[in-house]
């Protein structure tokens with residue numbers, strides 16, 4: 001499982017679908033990367049917990065790799081940027097009391 005050395009809470013790991021998959025599958029590209037995402041998005045019941053955990057972990061270590069939480073590293077980077085923009089917009093709205101442009105989800 002990507003990020004399995006995370007010091008963060010890991011109680012959900014026992015239900016992770018990737019524990020019965022080849023770990024290398026989550027560090028590939030192309031068709032195998034698509035298969036890793038399928039395991040996450042179709043078979044895993046703890047995808048959301050995994051995604052939030054890996055995002056916190058990657059924020060701490062400053063790097064991203066592999067597929068985790070159903071997303072590849074570029075998708076997770078885009079999600080982090082989108083969330084930061086949303087926080088910035090909400091702070092701006094609160095400061096100005098005017099709605100900023102919507103961020104597509």
Ligand code: SF4
Pocket residue numbers: 001002016017018019039040041044045046047048050051067068069070
């Ligand atoms: S979402 Fe993917 S990487 Fe995360 S625990 Fe589930 S199968 Fe593993």
